[in-house]
Structure formats: C-alpha cells, structure tokens
Amino acid sequence: MLTVRGVHTFYGNIEALRGVDLDVAAGEIVSLIGANGAGKSTLLMTICGNPRAARGTISFEGEDITHEETYRIVRRGIAQAPEGRRIFPHMTVIENLQLGALVAPEEHFEDDLRRVFELFPRLRERQTQRGGTLSGGEQQMLAIGRALMSRPRLLLLDEPSLGLAPLVVRQIYDVVREINEQQHVTIFLVEQNAFNALRLAHRGYVMVTGRITMTGTGRELLTNREVRAAYLEGGQPTVRVGG
Secondary structure: OEEEEEEEEEEOOEEEEEEEEEEEOOOOEEEEEOOOOOOHHHHHHHHOOOOOOOEEEEEEOOEEOOOOOHHHHHHHOEEEEOOOOOOOOOOEHHHHHHHHHHHOOHHHHHHHHHHHHHHOHHHHHOOOOEHHHOOHHHHHHHHHHHHHOOOOOEEEEEOOOOOOOHHHHHHHHHHHHHHHHHOOOEEEEEEOOHHHHHHHOOEEEEEEOOEEEEEEEHHHHHHOHHHHHHHOHHHOOOOOOOO
16 A cells, blocks of 8 residues: 655755655555654654655656645545644634544535444544643544544554553553544554554564664564564553554
C-alpha cells in the first residue's frame, strides 16, 4: 500500500531523513520506533507532503505521491492524527469532526460519525464541548476520530500515547486494534513507547538519526537484545496492552 524508497528530507541545511526505505502493506499495523529526534515524525509529515522529500519517492497504492499537495494526498485515502493532537481548541468536538469529514462524501457523514462515537463514547458525551476544555486523553480520541472522518484507508498515528495515563493508553491502543481489525484500516504508528507499539504491530522498524537500522515482526523486535537494551529499559514495560 505505502512504499518509501530512498527518501531524504531537509530542514534548511539539516538532513532529517537520510535515505529511508520502508513498506506498509494493506491490512497491517506497522510501528516505527526510535528515540526523540530520530526523524519519526518527519517521516510521517513527509508522507503527507509537508515538508517535501528532497530526494527519493513515496508511493501509495502504486501511485507516486512524492510531489502531490497535502489535500490531494488526504483525498487519496491517507489521514494523520499528528503528534500533540493539534485539535482546534476553540471549536466544539462535533465541529472538529465535521472538519475531518470535509474530504469525504457527504452522504456518509452520519454513519461515519456514529462509528467514531461507538469507538469513543466519551466524544458523544462531549460533542458540544470545546476541544480545548477536554482532557488529554479525550483530545487524543478527538484527533483520531477527526482523522477517521475522512474515511482513510491508511491512518498515520504520531505518538498517540504521549503524555497520557496508563489506563487511557490501554483504551487508545485497544481502539487502534479495533480500527485495524474491524474497520480494515491500515495503520502506520510512530511511537517512543516501544513496548506497546511493537506488541500491537504486525511488523516494525527502528529509526536512528534519520535512517532505518532494523526491521522485523513486532515479536522479533521485542525480543531483540539491541532493541530491548536501547528502547525497552530491560524489557520492563510500564503499560501492558491487551491482545
């Protein structure tokens, strides 16, 4: 579904991505782990067209999207729930969700809204509340729900567990699994919480200073000595995700 080949991305003179090769097949959950500043978020933003890849190619469902405008990429079926949530704080929950639906056929709005509320019942309760007054966990639910309203086939999730309490992290990850298994949405997940990300994933990649240094199944990476030493703190997770 998604193919990244030899992608280099710069911020001014700083090379953030250094020849990234990566694949996400339809139906998968693929996790990308790495330290803060490794380039994980830059890769997701480059896939969405901002910033642009300076070199290399990005293809989605066999079509080259490397130089397409972001809105066209979204219309193709790629949506992102960005790091830090980035909801519109002065707009209500329902207004945020309506914005997410702008690129989707209008006739699907009520069904899509119902599905989001089934995934996140708290959003139904808060639908007339301003986004900025929600808790951190509720804002993350809203960010994911807004992305789902565009009816994506590929969902990019950037640090969905960041700053959340363990119970909320469990809820978010359970929903991510359900989105993949029940709604058949392919997931590309970026996380610093390596244990949870790899435990959920079919496959994973490790990124170090803008390069992919390791790949394997989620289970293979979880048991890899180097990965455990660098990212799993001796293999002692703080939150266990079911499944």
